[in-house]
Amino acid sequence: MKKPLITVALVLVAAALLSVFLSSMMEEGPAPALSISLTAPMQRDCSETVQASGWLKPWQEAIVASETSGHITEVLVDLGSVVTKGQALVRLSQDSVLTDIRKHEAAVVTAKANLAKAKADAERARQFRATGGLPDGKVGEYLEDEQIAMANLGSEEAALAGERVKLAQTTINSIDDGIITARSAQLGATISAGAELFRLVRQQRVEWQAEVPVRYLSRISEGLSVDIDGPDDHAIQGKVRLVGPSVNADTQAIVYVTLPPDVPPRTGLYLTGHIKLPTTPDSSSPRFQPCSGTG
Structure with missing residues (x-):
């Protein structure tokens, strides 16, 4: 008799619990449905950069050479010297040129x-020809x-001008503003015409290649940022x-x-950087992050 009574009791308890659960569910009402909202896409610009690396090199390099042969008597600049156009850099011996100038x-x-004298003689000859006092x-x-005398004078004047040009060529000047980056001129050396003496970075301008x-x-394209x-973690902006x-x-x-212009002209440095490519339009949800990329 005890087992049937226990079973009936368990059934009654389960029924009571089920009734309570169903009652609470009915009071809370139905579960909310999933909500969906629409958002219009936003137009924005995508930025992208290209990673690059290369050397700092002169924008343009100029060679200073001698136009004449001679013996170097003065070297007026050294490596790293900042020079201006027309500034004297080297002087050659002028003794032989000055002697030739005096001769001419x-x-x-x-x-x-x-x-x-020839003009005076020619003028008298013209007068005599008019009177018939001198044979033709x-x-x-x-x-x-x-x-002939006029031609000889012109020849000697031209030779004198040539020697003065040689005298001017004994002073070798800078052909532009810049900074000296190489020097082969040595005091006391004898050089030939065309010998390279210096190299300079024109305008002190360097560029990143x-x-x-x-x-x-x-x-x-031209003009991109x-x-x-740069060296010592110094950022450099270029174009x-x-x-x-x-x-x-x-x-x-x-x-x-x-x-x-304020970047020191230190050629030979190997640097890295990024080129900023032109922006491109992109349509996306405002919930997403802006697009970006590095090549």
Whole structure:
């Protein structure tokens, strides 16, 4: 008799619990449905950069060479010297040139005296020809001597001017503003015409020659901004000056980047940086982060 009573009791308890549960569910009401809202896409610009690396090199390099041969008597500048256009850099011995100038000056004086005499003779010959007091052949000789004297004077004056040019060439001047980056001029050395004496960075301007994968060339153009990781963690801002026309064996192209005038002209540094590509429009939900990328 006890087992049937226990079973009945358990059934009654389960029924009571079920009734309570159903009653509470009915009081709470139905579960809320999933809500969905629509948001219009936003138009914004995507920014992308290309990583690049390369050397700092001169914007343009100038070679200072001698126009004449001679013996170096003075070297007036050294490596790292900042020079201006027309500034004297080297002087050569002038002794032999000055001697030649004095010789030609004397020759010019003699030629002028000969011309004066020839002109006087030619003028008298013209007068005698008019009166018939001198044969035509002799008159012709005097007139010819006058022409020869004029030619001799012109020749001597030209030779004198040439020697003065040589004298000016004994002082070798800078051909532009810049900074000396190489020097081969040595005091006491004898040099020949055309010998290289110095190299200088024109205008003290250096540029970053960055290597960029060829696949980005169609998107890189003159004027794009460039961020360069300079020495001592100093950031440098530049602008694309030129995209190189050729590609090397590693499918890399050179992009020439102009640097600000206040950047020290230290060529030979290998730097890294990023070229900022033109922005492209992108439509996306405002809940997503703006697009960005680095090549």
